[in-house]
Amino acid sequence: MDSTDSKAETQKRVRELLSRERYEHTLGVCDTAESLARQYGCDVGKVAKSALLHDIARDFSQDDMQCLIRQDEPDAVFSETFLHEPLLLHARAGAVVARNQFGIDDRDILRGIELHTTGGPGMGLLERIIFVADFIEPGRTMRGVKKAGQLARENLDAAMLYILKLVLNYLLDGERCILTESIDAYNEIILNREN
Ligand SMILES: [Fe+2]
Ligand SMILES: [Fe+2]
Numbered sequence: 001m002d003s004t005d006s007k008a009e010t011q012k013r014v015r016e017l018l019s020r021e022r023y024e025h026t027l028g029v030c031d032t033a034e035s036l037a038r039q040y041g042c043d044v045g046k047v048a049k050s051a052l053l054h055d056i057a058r059d060f061s062q063d064d065m066q067c068l069i070r071q072d073e074p075d076a077v078f079s080e081t082f083l084h085e086p087l088l089l090h091a092r093a094g095a096v097v098a099r100n101q102f103g104i105d106d107r108d109i110l111r112g113i114e115l116h117t118t119g120g121p122g123m124g125l126l127e128r129i130i131f132v133a134d135f136i137e138p139g140r141t142m143r144g145v146k147k148a149g150q151l152a153r154e155n156l157d158a159a160m161l162y163i164l165k166l167v168l169n170y171l172l173d174g175e176r177c178i179l180t181e182s183i184d185a186y187n188e189i190i191l192n193r194e195n
Helices: 007-017 020-040 044-053 062-072 086-102 107-114 125-136 145-154 156-173 180-192
Strands: none
Touching (some): 007 020, 020 044, 020 125, 044 086, 044 125, 062 086, 086 107, 107 125, 125 145, 145 156
């Protein structure tokens, strides 16, 4: 399988690899992301691929995810925060699987997968669409989903800021670790917004 595979082929293979719940969530993210891509003028095909693959490693064991990431970048030094948080690992591991097993070599598609949980600095349109779609897809029930969905239709950065604030507040309240990439994403929106 390579990056020229059709959406239907990618979808079929993803379906075989994910649990039913995860697959339904993935389809919800894909539909939402495609709709945002049409609205904001992003490549719908690339967005669909990033969305279909964004949670491809979500059900892997922590050991498997760590192995994948370390094999992919043997010389990289990863923070303890990153290595011991499955929620952070699955996004990075997912990008490795997308490249190695699905032949994806498009940087935007891979970064959409890699940044979908934490966000990060310098996010392009595709990455921002996947980040927002993951939070607002129709199967989501978390607090703030409805408001985030409304904002996404008006201003993608406003939706990103709203979601990042919810996530950061959630992590602070639970005294959980926060990756600096998330803070960077937050700062960037604050600095760049028009007001
Ligand atoms: Fe995820
Ligand atoms: Fe997801």
